[in-house]
Amino acid sequence: MKTRTVYETRLVPHTVGGRTRLVPDEVAIELPAPPRDWDRTVLTGVTAVAVLVLTACVVWSTASVGGLLSRVVIEPAAYGAAIVFDLAWIACMAVEWLARYDPDRARLPRAAGHVALLVAMLAVGAHGWIAGYPEIGIVGAAVSGLAKGLWTVVLRHQTPPLDARTREFLRQELAEAGASLALIPVQRQVLRARGLVAAEQAALPAGPDTPDADPDQSGQDTDRPDQSDEQPPGPPMTIKDAVRTAVDSGLTEPDRVLAYVRKRADANARPDTVDRYIRLARMAG
Known part of the structure; x- marks a missing residue:
């Protein structure tokens, strides 16, 4: 039976001068070697051959x-554009492989890859025809077809077969994850819009035409001089956070930002402090 050597580090007691300590020691252990996976070896060899064929195809097609x-x-410019003919169907084939668990999504890149391959083969054939060697053009065009066919066989072999219920289950899982991912930019837009509205309401002074204006101040309790307007809803904010919110909401004038900060964070905020935080927020943005 074949074996393989594995080295492990263990703590072993070691005594020097009457004092014993645990020190690391590397120990060689002989374990049974697993049998050779010939299927994986063959698949690796086939994949290497496919890569070699694809490389030769790209070189030949680009030159032609x-x-x-x-x-x-x-x-x-000619050779830079020529490589696009092969890169197009190679990229489509890669996208088809990424969508191997969803036949509906894989259908479009598969069809686009076939079209791109046909265009590349026609271009190679046209070069041979114009050069006066139509036979060479046909053989050269077949090189791209063989490379595409070989890779199709290799990728199909590595694609696990799935029944209809499993495919539907995976599709729903991807749809749910995609919906959660799509909510992120939408939530950002909503928060940005709400922040802009709040900043505008805080920065603009209340006038006689605004619903917040209260020309009749007779109902205010004169016995409590420290009574002031209610703070806007939301958790307490620092001056820095208030400035950041105002700048992110689109306020650029220092006076409007200062008005928002004094209403939202600190009624005694200094203008120079607010200006410094505005510059920091613009640099960070």
Whole structure:
């Protein structure tokens, strides 16, 4: 039976001068070696062959299509555009692999990949035809088709089969996660809009036409001079937090920001302190 050596570090007692301490010591342990996974070995070899074929395909297709386009444009631009023909169907194939658990989502990249592959094959064939070697053009176009077919076989083999109920379960899981993710920017927009409204209401002075104005002050209790207007709803805020909220809500004038801070955070806030926090908030934003 084959074995493999595994090194483990253990604490062992060690005595020096009559004093014993536990010190780490590396110990070699012989364990049975697992049998070789030939399926994984073969799959790794096939994947390596597919990568090699794909690389050769990209080189050949780029050289062929680049030679075709270089008849009308400079070579750097021609070969830069030529590589797009293969990268398009390769990218579509990668997206198809990412959507392997959802057949509905994989259908579009699969169709787009076939179209992009057909365009690339036609371009390679056209180069051979124009050069006077139609046979070479047909064989060169087949290189892209073989590379695409080989990768399709490899990816299909690595895609686990799923029954209809399991696919529906996964689809609902992704839909629920996607809905939670989509709520994040919406909540940000809502909070930003509410902050803007609150900042505007706090910064604008109450006039005779505003609903907050109260021209009749006769009902105020004169026996309690310390009685003041109610603070706006919400948790208490520091001057820095109030300035940040005002700036994020779109207030740019220092006077309006100061009015909001004095109403929301500190009625005795100093203008120079508010200005400093405004600069910090703009730099952070």
